[in-house]
Amino acid sequence: MMAVAVKPIIEMCAVSKSYEGRPVLTDINLEIWPGELICVIGPSGCGKSTLLNLIGGFVKADQGEIRLNGVRVEKPSRQCIMVFQEFDQLFAWQTVRHNIEFPLKKAPEQLSHREIRSRAEHYLELVKLTEFGEYYPNQLSGGMKQRTALARALALSPQLLLMDEPFGSLDAQTKGELQETLLEIRQETQATTIFVTHDIREALYLADRIVVLKAGAVAAVIENHSRNTDETQVAVITALLSP
Template sequence: MRIEVEGVRKVFKSRLGQVVALGGVDLSIDQGEFVCFVGPSGCGKSTLCNMLAGFDTPSEGRITLDGQTIKGPSIERAMMFQEPALFPWLNARQNVAFGLNSLPELKNKPDEKHAIADRFLKMVHLAQFGGAQPHELSGGMRQRVALARALAVDPKVLLMDEPFAALDAQTRDHLHIELQTIWRETRKTIVFVTHNVREAVTLATRIVVFTARPGTIKAEFNLEELEFPRSGAASVVNETIARVQSALRDEVAKVEAREYDQPGAPTPVAGGRA
């Protein structure tokens, strides 16, 4: 499995004119990596994630997975969103089994689908909740069902667009631990978009920092050497966070300069949001 992003630009046309969201990105992602995209708001990191998923196409350049140009959405590249986006008419188990219906080898094998769904529910520690409707679950539980649903189709890469941003801090911490455990067990390739540097440092093997719009890659940090679990108490973790933040600081300032009235813009707090 190898994803190649070659010279990708993305231009959106709006009422106010053209907006260059991505201004030429080259990137490759290898099997088993946990890549975090970090950048100031509007830098195109979510746009790139959408293009990886196939919901959007590059204006220039191309994105390939194992040499094949990405043309549309596929279960090879299952995506998780900020919202769980569970199907409210299905229970948790049926939600997890949903993607399995797309697999030809499981056609007309309801028992096997059921078993697979249960296995992944168990992986996210929701084995007892297979029969629950989404509205009966808490926000964190729903997002875990969504994670199980995306993992169940065994995608080549799991795309996560700020999946924990809507959760409270405590639930988020637990989900970080959970996601980390799952990643270490499965070594699934994961692309994870976030604006939270601490989250990125906690999870990633590689962090890609984007510039302010038009987004390009400003810096990359290789975190493979950093041991899991990465507790916030460890000094090396905090140092890494500081390094990534310093790379990000100018970019956040640029966005703020652009989006606030001048002068009198609030001076960015060191490190921006983290």
């Protein structure tokens, strides 16, 4: 039996983007493979968030093209879901459970009420919020809000999960707990994830590969299968980011 060739889930070919005449990203060429957890790291203003917005179809490239599973990205789609850093991305008037259920009610597959509830319960358990389903966002900590946002995104079974510094505003303990949760979710769902961070140790702990952005270009792509967060590895990436 012949092996089936694995193709990239994301292909970025010679992608450039400017805002008001100022180059933000220049000639980006990048392939991302199914099931990978990619961390994108770089200094403020280097184009990390713009990269995510281009992949998600929220903004259009000036040059080049982006393909998701071989299809050119022209606009946002349910195949690609974003989780942001801000804590106000939830519906304040909806409970945690209803926040997760809401997009499922609009799903094209027309899920039954029982299917919607079952899926919401599954992802509540996955992000360790089973006991908080009837809470409202104003009753949650920042970490719990991010867990809810993550559960809502995963409930849609996206092919690609985009995360824009989702743990950047959290205290160290909560951040560590959510990093562990993300790795557990990745193990169970095999969701392809692109995770933007400014934290070198976070990138080394989470990523299969680290994309280093500098001045709007890819400075390096680092294989990271050992997930070694020692000072030597930190120093290597710090040197790449230095002016």
